[in-house]
Amino acid sequence: xxxxxxxxxxxxxxxxxxxxxxxxxxxxxxxxxxxxxxxxxxxxxxxxxxxxxxxxxxxxxxxxxxxxxxxxxxxxxxxxxxxxxxxxxxxxxxxxxxxxxxxxxxxxxxxxxxxxxxxxxxxxxxxxxxxxxxxxxxxxxxxxxxxxxxxxxxxxxxxxxxxxxxxxxxxxxxxxxxxxxxxxxxxxxxxxxxxxxxxxxxxxxxxxxxxxxxxxxxxxxxxxxxxxxxxxxxxxxxxxxxxxxxxxxxxxxxxxxxxxxxxxxxxxxxxxxxxxxxxxxxxxxxxxxxxxxxxxxxxxxxxxxxxxxxxxxxxxxxxxxxxxxxxxxxxxxxxxxxxxxxxxxxxxxxxxxxxxxxxxxxxxxxxxxxxxxxxxxxxxxxxxxxxxxxxxxxxxxxxxxxxxxxxxxxxxxxxxxxxxxxxxxxxxxx
Numbered sequence: 001x002x003x004x005x006x007x008x009x010x011x012x013x014x015x016x017x018x019x020x021x022x023x024x025x026x027x028x029x030x031x032x033x034x035x036x037x038x039x040x041x042x043x044x045x046x047x048x049x050x051x052x053x054x055x056x057x058x059x060x061x062x063x064x065x066x067x068x069x070x071x072x073x074x075x076x077x078x079x080x081x082x083x084x085x086x087x088x089x090x091x092x093x094x095x096x097x098x099x100x101x102x103x104x105x106x107x108x109x110x111x112x113x114x115x116x117x118x119x120x121x122x123x124x125x126x127x128x129x130x131x132x133x134x135x136x137x138x139x140x141x142x143x144x145x146x147x148x149x150x151x152x153x154x155x156x157x158x159x160x161x162x163x164x165x166x167x168x169x170x171x172x173x174x175x176x177x178x179x180x181x182x183x184x185x186x187x188x189x190x191x192x193x194x195x196x197x198x199x200x201x202x203x204x205x206x207x208x209x210x211x212x213x214x215x216x217x218x219x220x221x222x223x224x225x226x227x228x229x230x231x232x233x234x235x236x237x238x239x240x241x242x243x244x245x246x247x248x249x250x251x252x253x254x255x256x257x258x259x260x261x262x263x264x265x266x267x268x269x270x271x272x273x274x275x276x277x278x279x280x281x282x283x284x285x286x287x288x289x290x291x292x293x294x295x296x297x298x299x300x301x302x303x304x305x306x307x308x309x310x311x312x313x314x315x316x317x318x319x320x321x322x323x324x325x326x327x328x329x330x331x332x333x334x335x336x337x338x339x340x341x342x343x344x345x346x347x348x349x350x351x352x353x354x355x356x357x358x359x360x361x362x363x364x365x366x367x368x369x370x371x372x373x374x375x376x377x378x379x380x381x382x383x384x385x386x387x388x389x390x391x392x393x394x395x396x397x398x399x400x401x402x403x404x405x406x407x408x409x410x411x412x413x414x415x416x417x418x419x420x421x422x423x424x425x426x427x428x429x430x
Contacts, residue, residue, distance in 0.1 A: 005099045006284050008412045012102045013110040014120075016050035021408050021417020024049065024102055027095055028275035028418070029240065031080050032126040043129055045080050047098050048275050048419070051123055054098065058119035064108060065097045080276075081132040084220040084239045085355045091220070091239065092280055128274035130181045131218065131242070132356040137174040137270065138346060139214075139246055139360045141165075142337035144290065146365035149377045166294060169337040169345045171362075174246075175267035179358060182273050182421045188399060188428040189268040191252035205428035206249035206265075208382075209397040212363040213314050213373035213405050214244035215332055216272055217339055219357040226350040231302045234340035237353065240276035243312075243405050243421040244360045247271065250376055250396065272358070273405075273421040281416050285309045285409040290336050299348055306338040312364060312407045314373070319400030320390045327386060330366040330373055332407075399427045 005025065012024040022028065027047045034044055034055060046053040059065060060073050069090065073083070083091070101109045109116060141147055144161075147170075151160030164170065180186075188209055194201040220239035223229050229237055246266065253265030289307030310332035317324035342359055363373040372378045375396055379386055385393040397403065402424045408417030 011104045013104045014050050022048035023414040026281050026416045028277045030275045031129045053121045055119045069093050088236050131276050134176040134179045134358050135354045136357045137176040138171050139174045141170040141362040142335045143365050144336040146363040153381045169342045172261045179270045185426050186269045186423045187426045189249050191264045193251040194255045208250035210248045210250050210375045211403045212246040214360045216242045216244040216358050216360040219353045222354045225352040228347040231340040231344045234343040240278040243273035243407050243418045245271040271421050271423045273418050275419050287333050300341050302340050306340050307333045309333050315404040317402040330371040334366050397425050401425045
């Protein structure tokens with residue numbers, strides 16, 4: 001079933017350019033607003049296909065899915081969380097059914113002009129919402145390159161990695177209520193900061209606002225309290241992946257993070273992309289991750305390859321620029337701790353994950369200076385300003401800056417992509 005949906009030769013009756021992130025081999029899930037009337041709107045679940053969205057609600061009403069799946073699905077208002085809580089076999093069955101409907105040689109939808117007019121919505125005419133309610137948010141710290149770079153800045157090269165880092169996936173619990181969807185503007189946060197030579201802290205807007213390029217996993221079925229998830233079963237609980245920008249106030253973070261870690265420096269906003277790409281769509285792009293030495297403890301050991309060859313880019317546009325410029329490119333395959341290990345560690349003490357929980361990877365940095373995933377690293381703690389085509393320089397983000405993260409896997413003549421996650425920095429409320 002997975003191979004059938006991922007066949008590189010598949011084509012849809014909808015024209016999809018080779019560089020589109022949403023070919024028939026992808027079919028990511030999303031929630032969007034199809035119609036609005038004086039502030040009231042109806043949201044529905046859809047699949048991205050090229051420049052269009054296929055409305056799942058219309059397909060259900062037309063009874064075009066397999067009876068075994070049709071009877072399980074829901075009535076308006078359609079809720080992606082309901083689907084996420086189903087079995088992975090049901091997700092696969094639905095993706096296969098939608099794939100068959102969209103194929104070039106299937107006349108069922110292709111030749112039904114009345115249904116096409118109702119079921120297909122141009123992406124540019126839709127407003128995307130969060131894919132689901134996010135009950136809990138955990139942010140990992142899984143890139144060895146990123147952790148090493150930050151450690152060098154804080155402690156020097158001899159003590160860059162903390163003693164526990166190579167033994168477990170480090171993480172902190174973030175704030176789920178401030179997770180926002182692509183296109184949401186971000187207000188510069190207020191907080192306490194303290195200069196190294198100051199006797200006391202001061203209060204005001206963060207002067208060291210940063211982005212962090214990450215991937216996030218949305219949990220489908222959760223686990224019972226007290227029952228851990230093994231690395232071998234972890235993928236069965238992941239509905240799909242999204243792009244994540246974990247906005248960070250580095251100066252607030254520096255003052256507050258000891259002894260219990262980030263608080264106000266992280267809880268003001270986390271942006272995610274609206275389209276959820278399934279692990280089945282990403283299956284052809286699984287690769288070996290970095291060699292782990294020392295060998296992890298038994299509960300963290302994985303069978304097979306669980307890194308993903310996902311190309312990731314950061315683009316920046318200031319208020320003075322007419323076009324954004326790419327300032328970094330990296331790849332998810334650099335992550336030291338993989339998704340299965342993150343889930344196994346998260347639940348080993350008995351923690352119960354819930355449908356819709358967001359588990360972010362932490363900043364994804366590569367081994368070269370142009371593959372770093374945060375401004376903190378790119379400008380090396382403010383000592384190496386980035387020069388932009390406009391002549392401006394940046395060590396951290398300024399008001400009016402627009403940050404865009406893109407990501408995709410490159411197949412044979414097609415891409416499986418995530419779209420983008422963007423946000424513009426607004427001035428602090430003072």
